[in-house]
Amino acid sequence: MTATTKSPWGIDRPIGVAVLGMGNVGTEVVRILREQPQDLQARVGAPVVLRGVAVRNVDIDRGVPAELLTTDAEALVARDDVDLVVELIGGIDLPRQLILAALNAGKSVVTANKALLAEYTGELAAAAENTRADLYFEAAVAGAIPVVRPLIQSLAGDRVDRVVGIVNGTTNYILSAMDETGADYAAALAEATRLGYAEADPTADVQGFDAASKAAILASLAFHTRVTAADVYREGISRITEEDLETASALDCTVKLLAICERVVGIPGEPLPEDGGKERVSVRxxxxxxxxxxPLASVTGAFNAVVVEAQNAGRLMFYGQGAGGAPTASAVLGDLVMAARNKFYGGRAPGESVYAELPIAPIGDTPTRYHVNLQVEDRPGVLAKVAGEFAKHEVSISTVRQEGHGEGARLVVVTHHALESALAETVTALANMESVTSVTSVLRLEGTEE
Structure with a gap:
């Protein structure tokens, strides 16, 4: 047995680690565990020993001793010499089963599984609480970017009002390429796939599922309220066109897939209800x-960034590589060191905080600004009729301009803050107007002071 310094509070032997999964991230985690044992021991206070790695096929050469590999993940998790489990399998059902088994046995867990956390954080946190084990998940949001721990610890004494970010590198690469080169969506997606930024099936990324899982985690941490992926309003980027990017450029804007988590009460700039309004959480x-x-407009390529706005700390921005084997492994190892140190010294990570229990605001009750592009008939009175339709649904217009003539005439309308439900009613009415040929696009406008 590897010798270790005697711990006055925790265990008095090396910290045994089991790694579940050896894809890009798992391979990097295993490499670091095997190549940097002295550094890890110095940081933890005790040796950190890799006990085994669960994989689907032990016959593939993975560059590690064969005796470390196993296809029996359950047996590996259950071993007496395993104190800490690193879950990097992905998916939901099997990881959930394995993580619960580890936590119920009092073993700490480090995971990068955002889809699982977005659905079952409450169940996993309860299991960790029952056995006083640790559950760490920094790598589940934005790869190497440290944003989870600041929300849990650094800002624990502050009130977070808003978290907004670019948390999916695939979609950011695609939109950046469309903006910079004028490529259409299909061409930009094909290039992202060729470069390895997009999966063979990019649905989870381009339809916003990946970002929605991360938004649920961020909102839960920021607002001390349990938020699941089902609470997140979601739209993807597959309908964004070159024309949308051209319109954005004309407004000195760009288009980004944003994850937005914020406290909402009423409409910005308008008086609150007599009762003061009930605070809710909007996640979209x-x-x-x-x-x-x-600041988020300058985040290009496959990079991620998250902006946190707190009452006392003000605006904080976290920027860096949001995916990839080595960057994500960095976040995993940071969690691993914290969990191992707690095992050795008898400490414990902060548990789930959901004391606020704020209600979730439906998307219809969420205020924002809008950019509406209309194809219209080129004749007198059309602008007045369109403006009247906005006014009828209490959507205030900030600017309006006409572009083109004849059959190519169109109106571009930018609104002040309005409720999503009011804007949706307005768009439906506009689409049915005789003088409106089509509602070409509706995009939200974020990041303005109005």
């Missing part, structure tokens, strides 16, 4: 226009 993912002067 959709493509939106943002001004080029906004």
């Amino acid at each position: 993912v959709y493509p939106a226009l943002i001004p080029r002067k906004h």
